[in-house]
Amino acid sequence: MTISSPQGSNSTGNERVGKIDSRPDRNTHNGEPVKIHDPEEVSLEDMMASVRQIILGVGEDPDREGLLKTPKRVAESMRFLTSGYNQSLDDIINGAIFDEGHNEMVLVRDINFFSMCEHHMLPFMGRAHVAYIPNQKVVGLSKLARIVDMYSRRMQVQERLTRQVAEALQEVLEPKGVAVVMEASHMCMVMRGVQKPGAWTVTSAMLGAFQEDQRTREEFLNLIRHQPGAF
Numbered sequence: 001m002t003i004s005s006p007q008g009s010n011s012t013g014n015e016r017v018g019k020i021d022s023r024p025d026r027n028t029h030n031g032e033p034v035k036i037h038d039p040e041e042v043s044l045e046d047m048m049a050s051v052r053q054i055i056l057g058v059g060e061d062p063d064r065e066g067l068l069k070t071p072k073r074v075a076e077s078m079r080f081l082t083s084g085y086n087q088s089l090d091d092i093i094n095g096a097i098f099d100e101g102h103n104e105m106v107l108v109r110d111i112n113f114f115s116m117c118e119h120h121m122l123p124f125m126g127r128a129h130v131a132y133i134p135n136q137k138v139v140g141l142s143k144l145a146r147i148v149d150m151y152s153r154r155m156q157v158q159e160r161l162t163r164q165v166a167e168a169l170q171e172v173l174e175p176k177g178v179a180v181v182m183e184a185s186h187m188c189m190v191m192r193g194v195q196k197p198g199a200w201t202v203t204s205a206m207l208g209a210f211q212e213d214q215r216t217r218e219e220f221l222n223l224i225r226h227q228p229g230a231f
């Protein structure tokens with residue numbers, strides 16, 4: 001197993017290959033694609049008016065000084081926290097696929113992510129571990145984290161988020177296998193509801209060799225268990 005550099009500094013044969021099928025609306029419900037409307041169809045002012053209603057709904061005064069700008073701040077935060085709807089795989093990969101002839105496992109672990117649960121619109125956050133076994137082609141390492149960010153910045157359930165990251169990598173690289181594990185704490189289970197701080201939800205998506213070959217899967221699971229040295 002090798003954790004490779006995407007720059008492939010020893011190779012003279014680095015070239016960008018492949019064209020990515022961009023599907024910014026690759027969200028699914030029961031396996032079917034869901035059409036996502038353009039967020040701009042609802043104006044920031046409409047969103048601000050809704051936030052004002054929420055402020056009234058919790059018994060506060062939206063016209064007191066500290067809350068005057070809150071509807072705008074919240075609307076803008078929401079736009080940022082869901083900005084993954086406006087991105088596509090094409091945007092993110094930006095052609096950074098290299099024909100390295102590298103066929104060993106590549107793993108980027110401990111990728112921090114922040115997402116929003118679609119049931120309560122509260123954050124869930126944690127770490128993602130993303131691995132693949134190349135089939136000649138490798139992708140820039142930062143792009144693995146960017147893929148995690150793109151799907152995280154949408155209204156999500158953790159299981160779908162995990163699967164989408166794996167499927168995106170499968171689509172981009174057609175590798176021999178993909179493994180994604182996400183460990184997260186859900187604020188809807190911590191701050192409200194069942195109120196269980198310290199409970200971690202762990203989800204995985206294994207494709208190809210990681211699904212079929214137990215040794216490959218175990219190698220990956222051992223690597224994400226091991227604590228790397230601190231910098």
Ligand SMILES: Nc1nc2c(ncn2[C@@H]2O[C@H](COP(=O)(O)OP(=O)(O)OP(=O)(O)O)[C@@H](O)[C@H]2O)c(=O)[nH]1
Nearest residue numbers: 117118119120156157158159186188189192193194
């Ligand atoms: N499978 C899954 N469930 C999630 C995720 N995020 C939140 N949930 C759950 O979604 C469920 C929604 O349940 P409901 O009974 O409709 O809502 P609720 O009354 O607010 O539920 P409680 O959280 O139990 O108070 C809860 O069990 C949440 O824990 C996720 O990423 N994946």
Ligand SMILES: [Zn+2]
Nearest residue numbers: 117119120188
């Ligand atoms: Zn929730």
